[in-house]
Amino acid sequence: MGISLKTHKILWGRSGGRCSIPNCRKLLVVDETETDDPSLIGEEAHIVAREPNDPRGKSPLSPEKRDKYNNLILLCRNHHKIVDDQENEYTVERLHEIKNNHIEWFKKTAEYDEKKQLDDEIYATYIEKWGQLCNLNTWNNWSSFVLGSGQPKMLTLTYKQLQKLIEYILSRIWPHRYKELESSFTNFRLVLSDLFNTFSKYMIQTGEWFLTEKFYKIQEHDNKRYHELSQKYDYHVDLVEDLMLELTRVANYLCDQARKSISPSFRLKEGSLLVSSGPYMDLTVVTMRVEYRNEERTEYPYPGLEKFMTLRKSRDKHFGEGFNPDYFPPSDLLG
Numbered sequence: 001m002g003i004s005l006k007t008h009k010i011l012w013g014r015s016g017g018r019c020s021i022p023n024c025r026k027l028l029v030v031d032e033t034e035t036d037d038p039s040l041i042g043e044e045a046h047i048v049a050r051e052p053n054d055p056r057g058k059s060p061l062s063p064e065k066r067d068k069y070n071n072l073i074l075l076c077r078n079h080h081k082i083v084d085d086q087e088n089e090y091t092v093e094r095l096h097e098i099k100n101n102h103i104e105w106f107k108k109t110a111e112y113d114e115k116k117q118l119d120d121e122i123y124a125t126y127i128e129k130w131g132q133l134c135n136l137n138t139w140n141n142w143s144s145f146v147l148g149s150g151q152p153k154m155l156t157l158t159y160k161q162l163q164k165l166i167e168y169i170l171s172r173i174w175p176h177r178y179k180e181l182e183s184s185f186t187n188f189r190l191v192l193s194d195l196f197n198t199f200s201k202y203m204i205q206t207g208e209w210f211l212t213e214k215f216y217k218i219q220e221h222d223n224k225r226y227h228e229l230s231q232k233y234d235y236h237v238d239l240v241e242d243l244m245l246e247l248t249r250v251a252n253y254l255c256d257q258a259r260k261s262i263s264p265s266f267r268l269k270e271g272s273l274l275v276s277s278g279p280y281m282d283l284t285v286v287t288m289r290v291e292y293r294n295e296e297r298t299e300y301p302y303p304g305l306e307k308f309m310t311l312r313k314s315r316d317k318h319f320g321e322g323f324n325p326d327y328f329p330p331s332d333l334l335g
Contacts, residue, residue, distance in 0.1 A: 003044055005131075007069045008263055009124040011044060013117040016109065018042075019076040020102040026076045040265055043080045047071050047095045055087040056095075073099045119175035120262060126172055126185070127258050127266070133165035134251065139273045140287070146244045147277040148285075150237055152199060153211035166192055178261040183299045184254040191250050194305045195243040198327060202236055212237065238320025239327075241277070242312045245290050248275050249315070250302060252291050290317050 017029045019042065028042025049057035050066050065071060073095055075083060083090040106112055135142050135158065146152045154162075169189040174182050204213045216229035252273050258266045278285035292301050293316060303311060306328065313321040 003067050003072070005128050005258075005263060005266060006121060006124040007067065007072065008044065008265075009120050010069050011072050011074055012042075012263075013120055014103050014106070015074040015099075016106040016111055018074070018102075018106070019079055020073050020099050021075065021079045022098070022101070022105075024076060024079055025102070025105075028074065028076060041077065042074055043077055045073050045075045045080045045083060047073055047092055047099070055084045056092050059092070116177070119177045122175055123178065123181065123258075123262050127254075127262065129168060130165065130185070130188075130254070133161050133168060135161065136251070136267075136273070137270070139248070139251070140276055143244055143248065144276045146199075147241050147275055149279070151212050151214065152237060152240045152244075153209050154199070156205070156208050156210055159210050162192060163196065165189075166196070178257070180299065181254075181257040181261045184250065184257045187250045187300055187302050188247070188254055190304070191243065191247045191302050194308075195240070195247055198236075198243055198305070199240050201327065202233075212240070235320060235322070235324060239309070239324075241319045242315075243308075245275065245288075245315070245317055245319075246302060246308065246312070248273055248290050249292050253297070253301065288317055290315070 017027060019026045019028060029040055046054075046066060047056065048059040048061045048066055048071050049055055050063070051057055061071065083095065107114075131137070142155070142158050145154060166189055169185050172185070176182070199210075199212070202213045202215055203210050205211075214233065216226060216233045218226060218229065255267050255273070259268075272289055272291065274287055274289055276285050276287045280286075296315075302308065306323070309323045309327075310321070312318045
């Protein structure tokens with residue numbers, strides 16, 4: 001499972017980003033430069049080891065609890081090695097004592113900002129829940145069903161999780177500390193809502209799947225009608241796929257804002273979210289990295305569905321183009 005973002009934020013924040021050993025207390029964050037991001041040189045050390053055969057590993061503590069805040073201590077790299085090499089000196093009990101004393105020491109310093117720490121923990125909780133509900137770790141897998149084979153589809157379980165995510169974001173109580181991060185959540189909700197509404201317009205359920213109905217398949221022999229419906233279907237599929245690309249852009253942007261505001265290491269190991277389209281007629285699958293570029297990286301890069309229909313052709317990748325009033329109630333078009 002690993003150490004969660006919230007646990008990471010609690011440990012670093014409450015420890016002041018410093019080594020917990022009393023005669024060290026070295027600052028473990030190297031400030032950003034004009035060309036580079038901040039660097040974290042500290043290590044989140046386990047008090048009871050993650051593995052049973054590692055130092056201090058023999059314990060009834062469950063694997064899940066070994067990655068929780070109560071079992072972690074922030075150390076510089078040198079002291080992490082010393083603590084593990086000298087496990088008889090640095091017992092579980094002593095490390096807990098060192099950690100608690102360090103946190104109490106830091107609370108008394110001028111650097112400690114309790115309100116900011118609590119706000120950051122709230123943001124970390126929201127980011128973590130967002131990642132769970134949108135299946136961030138399997139993004140390319142579930143999104144490929146939306147982008148693949150010319151018939152967008154989604155597992156009912158995924159659909160319901162994303163539906164729940166729209167409500168989750170809408171109902172959050174924001175600390176109003178990081179404006180760009182909060183705006184990114186709003187952007188994500190708006191794109192996801194439009195993706196849902198557009199996808200649902202011609203959606204049918206088949207077993208465990210919600211999929212796009214091939215409404216161009218008609219019983220009567222009417223070439224003109226068939227051609228009209230085929231064009232309408234192709235436009236709809238392209239729009240759903242373009243909204244899936246836009247959702248990926250805003251998800252990558254949200255991850256950027258999480259790194260900027262909450263944790264520089266957030267999803268650095270996993271990298272940017274990718275999406276795959278296909279297979280095409282030649283059986284190839286195209287994997288893409290889609291992001292907002294330069295002037296697109298504004299507070300609200302998604303302009304709403306009506307403007308997006310014409311704007312999408314200027315994005316880094318797109319499938320369709322052109323405005324279609326069929327996706328709006330008459331009252332919407334009247335302004």
